[in-house]
Amino acid sequence: MMDLETLSSGFALSLQARMLGEFFEPRPEGSISLSWLEVGVAASLLLVNAVISLKLGLGIAKRIGTSAIRMTIQLAILGLVLKQIFELAQPAPVLGLAALMTVVAGVSAVKRIDHRYPSIYRNAIFSVWTSAWIVTSITVLLIVRPQPWHSPQVLIPLLGMVLGNSLTGISLGLDRFLSELRSRQGEIETMLALGATRWESCRNVFSESTRTAMIPILNTMSVAGIVSIPGMMTGQLLAGAEPVEAVKYQIMIMFVIAGAIGIGVILSLLLTYRQVTNEDHQIEWEQIRRH
Amino acid sequence: MSKEPLLQLRDISRSDKSSGKRLLNPVSLDIRSGERIGLVGPSGSGKTTLMRAIAMLDRFSGKLFYQEKQITGDAIPAYRREVIYLSQRPYFIRGTVEENLRLPFRFKSSNQQGTFQSFERNVATLRLEEFQLPPQILDQPCDSLSGGEQQVIALIRALALGPRVLLLDEPTAALDPDTRDRYEKQIHQWHGSSNVDMESDRVLLWTSHDPSQVHRMTRRIVTLDGGKLGLTMDKTTNPGHEHGDNGNDSSTRALS
Numbered sequence: 001m002m003d004l005e006t007l008s009s010g011f012a013l014s015l016q017a018r019m020l021g022e023f024f025e026p027r028p029e030g031s032i033s034l035s036w037l038e039v040g041v042a043a044s045l046l047l048v049n050a051v052i053s054l055k056l057g058l059g060i061a062k063r064i065g066t067s068a069i070r071m072t073i074q075l076a077i078l079g080l081v082l083k084q085i086f087e088l089a090q091p092a093p094v095l096g097l098a099a100l101m102t103v104v105a106g107v108s109a110v111k112r113i114d115h116r117y118p119s120i121y122r123n124a125i126f127s128v129w130t131s132a133w134i135v136t137s138i139t140v141l142l143i144v145r146p147q148p149w150h151s152p153q154v155l156i157p158l159l160g161m162v163l164g165n166s167l168t169g170i171s172l173g174l175d176r177f178l179s180e181l182r183s184r185q186g187e188i189e190t191m192l193a194l195g196a197t198r199w200e201s202c203r204n205v206f207s208e209s210t211r212t213a214m215i216p217i218l219n220t221m222s223v224a225g226i227v228s229i230p231g232m233m234t235g236q237l238l239a240g241a242e243p244v245e246a247v248k249y250q251i252m253i254m255f256v257i258a259g260a261i262g263i264g265v266i267l268s269l270l271l272t273y274r275q276v277t278n279e280d281h282q283i284e285w286e287q288i289r290r291h
Numbered sequence: 292m293s294k295e296p297l298l299q300l301r302d303i304s305r306s307d308k309s310s311g312k313r314l315l316n317p318v319s320l321d322i323r324s325g326e327r328i329g330l331v332g333p334s335g336s337g338k339t340t341l342m343r344a345i346a347m348l349d350r351f352s353g354k355l356f357y358q359e360k361q362i363t364g365d366a367i368p369a370y371r372r373e374v375i376y377l378s379q380r381p382y383f384i385r386g387t388v389e390e391n392l393r394l395p396f397r398f399k400s401s402n403q404q405g406t407f408q409s410f411e412r413n414v415a416t417l418r419l420e421e422f423q424l425p426p427q428i429l430d431q432p433c434d435s436l437s438g439g440e441q442q443v444i445a446l447i448r449a450l451a452l453g454p455r456v457l458l459l460d461e462p463t464a465a466l467d468p469d470t471r472d473r474y475e476k477q478i479h480q481w482h483g484s485s486n487v488d489m490e491s492d493r494v495l496l497w498t499s500h501d502p503s504q505v506h507r508m509t510r511r512i513v514t515l516d517g518g519k520l521g522l523t524m525d526k527t528t529n530p531g532h533e534h535g536d537n538g539n540d541s542s543t544r545a546l547s
Contacts, residue, residue, distance in 0.1 A: 196368060281368055282350060
């Protein structure tokens with residue numbers, strides 16, 4: 001019986017292998033190029049989730065579907081655009097794409113914030129722009145130093161990584177700052193009424209918001225390499241990079257990202273603080289509105 | 292007695308920015324040293340708006356003079372320490388009563404001349420005693436106190452700064468009768484109006500829905516209705532000075 005069982009399962013496995021073999025061409029040594037079918041296998045994993053959600057009525061199947069389709073379309077377009085721009089390799093289109101990405105990052109930072117004030121879009125875009133571009137410029141011009149400096153293969157993915165992190169930090173920080181100001185209005189006004197300056201009355205909320213915004217990256221940094229291997233390093237390892245080289249890059253990227261988040265968060269909070277307070281040490285509550 | 296008014300309000304008004312709704316119609320009022328004014332009127336008549344304007348907590352139109360000077364910009368925190376507004380509901384930072392009493396002394400404005408410079412635990416204990424509260428309360432977190440106790444702590448915190456003007460917005464609404472009596476006594480003591488020999492230079496503005504309390508606590512009544520200044524009358528002289536006076540005819544200060 002035992003023998004039969006092992007035999008049959010072994011047979012099933014080899015049958016499976018043979019069937020798969022008909023679909024998948026054997027991969028040449030050292031290549032990591034994916035076929036669309038292989039991407040499809042990964043997509044089916046998400047499909048399983050969607051089916052489970054439908055069966056259990058979790059109500060997230062639609063979200064899974066739209067997010068997956070959105071991500072696919074966005075990245076497909078990015079691939080095509082990058083292909084064009086990589087071929088052009090002129091500074092202007094590279095910087096144009098970078099500018100577009102930056103504005104989109106600023107806008108999506110605000111989209112996640114509940115309480116807003118009139119010039120919040122301008123401030124968020126300015127903060128994302130300043131922090132991400134300063135940090136990316138330093139990384140590209142002083143650290144990575146590609147030839148030519150505007151090599152889109154280096155600049156675009158680096159900027160993207162910095163932008164994504166900076167925008168998350170800014171939206172976390174601003175969301176916390178504005179909602180805390182609102183919910184602690186009485187406390188803040190009491191401090192003002194007892195002689196606090198506008199800064200003294202907002203200082204606690206300000207520093208709590210900075211901390212909230214920095215916690216995700218600090219967490220990521222503290223578990224990096226133990227719990228998870230960061231995405232960029234995974235990519236490099238898959239692409240066949242030396243582990244030590246990949247680690248060096250990853251460390252550099254972590255510093256760069258943390259720096260960008262810090263600058264972006266402080267800048268956006270300062271601009272917001274200036275916007276919702278005035279020189280007469282008042283808080284302009286009517287500016288802060290729930291969206 | 293030709294002293295200039297301590298506070299001069301000239302056409303102070305305020306509208307809600309978003310809806311454009313008038314919260315307070317232009318108010319002109321002179322307030323002299325030593326005055327105790329009862330601000331009366333129905334809910335929503337602008338009493339709080341007017342008090343907040345005097346404490347410069349909101350943007351308003353019109354002019355406000357304190358000791359003949361317009362207060363702007365960085366002079367405002369020190370001004371607010373002298374002209375303290377106590378909101379209807381007291382608020383505290385997270386922490387103990389003592390931490391809250393110490394709070395105003397951490398502000399930059401506490402280093403300016405003429406204000407009290409530090410927190411004294413034994414002074415606070417004495418004040419608590421006057422409200423029959425034990426000194427251990429100093430180490431309790433503020434959010435564990437009853438509404439009435441919070442109101443008392445808020446008053447003690449304000450009095451520790453030695454204010455010249457107190458703007459009290461229905462301060463005793465949450466208090467039991469005994470505590471209310473002690474609260475009123477503390478205010479009288481602070482104002483110094485119980486001392487016949489000495490003229491007080493402190494000013495009290497008090498709102499209340501209780502007419503007998505207004506009568507006990509104040510000497511001059513200013514009526515607000517629908518965001519408009521109505522009657523202002525002096526309880527010792529002939530009542531009925533119309534709104535818009537320059538304050539000269541309401542200068543007859545009452546000393547009981």
